[in-house]
Structures are given as C-alpha cells and as structure tokens.
Amino acid sequence: MEAGGIGTFVSGFPADFGWGTATSAYQIEGAVDEGGRGQSIWDIFSHESGRIERGENADISCDHYHHWQEDLDLMAELGLSVYRFSIAWPRVMPDGKGPLNEEGVGFYSGLIDGLLERGITPFPTLYHWDLPQALEEEGGWMNRDTSQRFAEYAAAMFERFGDRVDLWLTHNEPWVAAFVAYVAGEHAPGGCEDWPLALRVSHHLLLSHGLAVQALRASRAASAKIGFAPNLQPVHPLTGSPEDAEAARIWDGFQNRWFLDPVFKGSYPEDMLAEYERFGVEEAIEDGDLAVISSPVDLLGVNFYQQATVKHDPDSVFLGVAGVPTRPPLTDMGWAVTPEALHELLLRLKRDYGDFDIYITENGAAYPDEWDGGDIVEDPKRVDFISRHLESLSQAIADGVNVKGYCVWALLDNFEWAKGYDKRFGLYYVDYPTQRRIPKRSALWYRDQIAASRLATPQEDE
Ligand code: FCB
DSSP states (O other): OOOOSOSOOOOOOOTTOEEEEEOOHHHHOOOTTSTTOOOBHHHHHHTSTTSSGGGOOOSSTTOHHHHHHHHHHHHHHHTOSEEEEEOOHHHHSTTSSSSOOHHHHHHHHHHHHHHHHTTOEEEEEEESSOOBHHHHTTTGGGSTHHHHHHHHHHHHHHHHHTTTOOEEEEEEOHHIIIIIHHTSOOSTTOOOSOHHHHHHHHHHHHHHHHHHHHHHHTSTTTTSEEEEEOBOOOEEESSSSHHHHHHHHHHIIIIIIHHHHHHHHSSOOHHHHHHHGGGTGGGGOOTTHHHHHTSOOSEEEEEOOOOEEEEEOTTOTTTTEEEOOOSSOBOTTSOBOOTHHHHHHHHHHHHHHOOOEEEEEEEOOOOOOOOOSSSOBOOHHHHHHHHHHHHHHHHHHHTTOOEEEEEEEOSBOOOOGGGGGGSOOOSEEEETTTTEEEEBHHHHHHHHHHHHHHHHSOOTTO
8 A cells, every 4th residue: 555645755864774663551451450460550550549540540542462463463564673661660570579460471472482583583572661550659769678679570571581672671661650740630649749759759860770781680581771761851941031941940950851861971960969959869869879770771762752842930830830721723732833843953963972872762743633434644734743753863874873762652552641532643553442553644655665775874784
C-alpha cells in the first residue's frame, strides 16, 4: 500500500540508524491479575475514584500480554530495528524484592526472543512508573531503601536478560514520577503539593539510577549500554521581561538541569539548590550520592514532545512558573507542535553535556483518530508531525549530534495515564472491544520512510 503522498520522506540518517517505536508495560499489557503479577501503584491509583478520566484503568488495555506475538509481527511489518518497552517490576518481582516470579520473567524472555527472531533490538526500560505496591507500603520512593531494591531488581534483570539485551534504560521521565505525582497529584501514588517529598523522591530516583548503572557494570552484561530517559524541553520565556526570563531559567533548572547535571556533571545545579533550600532538599542528599548518580552512562534517552514557553505566574504550584499554551495547531493533549525545538535541544545537550549516544526514546502526538470500519485510519496530522520531527533530527545529525535511533510514541493506542483511552498516540489504532489493531496512515508512512532511508544508505552486509 502506498503511503499516500503526505509527509515527505526524510533523508540523512546513517545506515545503522535505529528505527523504533515505544510502549510501556502498564499502558499496554493488561492481564494485571495474571501470571503471578503483583500490584503496582498504578493499579491502586487508577481504581481510586476521580483519578482517571471516565473512571478508566489499564486492567485490560491493549491486552498485549496475550497479543504480544501479533504486536511483534506488526513491528516486523514496519521494518523496525529497535523496540523500546518496559519491564513491569511487579510482574517479575511481585513484592518488589525477594524471589523472582518465573512466569513474569518468562513473559519478557519470550518477548525478547521474539524480537531477536524478527531482527529487532530489544531496548527495555526498567522503570516506567509502576512501582510494586508492596514497596509503596514501605514508603515507596520517599524511602531511600527503595533505591537499593531497584538496584537489586535491575541486577536480576541483567542476570536473566544480559545474554540477549545490549541496550538498557533505567528510568523513564523521573521528573514526571516525582513532580507530576507529588506536586500536581495527577499521577500515582497521588501525593499533593508536597515539595519536600517530591524533591526527596527525585533524589532517590536518581540514586537508584546510579546504583542500577553500577549493578550493570558488575554483571554478566557489563559491556551493555545503559542510560536513562528524561523528558526534556528547550524553555523559552513568553516575553522579554526580566520576570519571564527568570521563569525560563527556573523551569529549565526544574525540568532539565535537575536531572541532567547530577548524571552528567556529578552535581545538582547551584541555582536550583538555592531555590529548593526552603524545602530542605539537602537533607535527602548524603555524602557519596552524587558519585553514584554520576556513574558513567553510555547513552541518553530523550523523550521530546514540545518546547516549553513559560511566564512568571505567582499562582502556579510549580515555583511561580506557568506554561503558556502557544499558538495553534495543538495536538489532542493541548501540546504545541514545535519540531524545530528538537534540533535546538539536541545541540544544547551536546554543547552543555558532551558527545554521547542519543536515542530519541519518545516522540509522537495524540490526535482524535476515528476508525470507520475500514482497513486504514487516516491520520494526516500525525504523518506531518513525525516527518517534521524527523527533519529536525536529520538536521541535528548533519550538525554533528550523535543520534543513534528514534522511537515513535507509540506502537499502539494505549492507556494514557490520567487521561485514559481518549488520547490516541498509536501508529496502530486499537479497537478496544475487539482488540483489533488497524494501521493508521502514519504506520504505513513510517514503514515507507524506514525503507526509503535504508535504500538511500544500504547496510554494509547488503
Ligand atoms: C510520556 C510518557 C509516556 C506517554 C507519553 C505520551 O510522558 O513517558 O508513557 O504517556 O508521555
């Protein structure tokens, strides 16, 4: 089938570029009570009244737990070379510590083998927000011990899968896990406007990242590559006023530098330590922690959706800074479409943090796709969105940024956290009542983009 002429194919990618898609366990797997899986904080949170739009939860979602082979076939049809998924900690370690649940390990082992059989590189994330509820009951991420439990879980995964997995991510978007959960209260476990707690959580997430990197180096998979995947945004002030300039500095520190500096420079940014002093942040940071957190990584995962445009707003819960909806067109999430900001971000990362492998571990858009019962769902805006971001990426590669791969969020429509099923990000439309997957135009376009890129830069062994 032809891609339909929307969205020009983008050139300039190396022959071994990793063309991928991404998903996460809680958002697609379903089967929450099967195979010996323990509960996670998202199982509890999503069943609390008022937490998720329309009272939805991910008990079934895309039922990927039972449809995984079909889903791997979809990826093979697209010609993907890499698949970013997450391992559900409570599926492999139901209590968050102690013995492994072999049935859960077997699920991911089969998935990894299935990917390798199809020539797709597995790229697992160890934590995409689904903390075992048993650990939450011991304080969750506000308890420093959870970092150690995470490292033990990570070590077990390196032991079991290290023979077949060469690319790892520790955390997905620790900013969201700390601040959207504990300040905005919109994500599990749903604390509210608790800055001291959110900052403590952010430190423990970073500490657990460093401990997991060290666990990898000590494991049979020592030569594998590892990093983490923060959500990053270039930040622009709304106006030229000194207040808005200050707001932009704070937002950049809050969202970007608070996570990048400790990992890549071994220190928290001074201006943010001063900003957070009133929340007692230093109490959580012990001697030696930053040396652990800055254990050398091999790669950075970049989750990129939009540029932030901010202004000073004394009423905002986020440090007196508010994001401003920029000019239309917006996606169905109300997010701005700013592909040029990806180029800006990548050049800034290289300038400020160094020259390491970068994978775009998430990029994509929600649109209100509709299926008319036919064989394809037309989604021209998503084709346009992806092709424009690939243009920006190609420009960054031309400018010397070492980008190794790109993963569209998401392979399938799925459970979009507090927004539920209404926000559709997939290359494939999911008809939830029948669990049928219907390709969107963007899936076919992406398939053809991948093929065109490979044709332009043939692999050496071809
Ligand atoms: C990111 C999350 C991912 C998905 C996308 C739309 O913040 O990492 O799970 O929800 O947003």
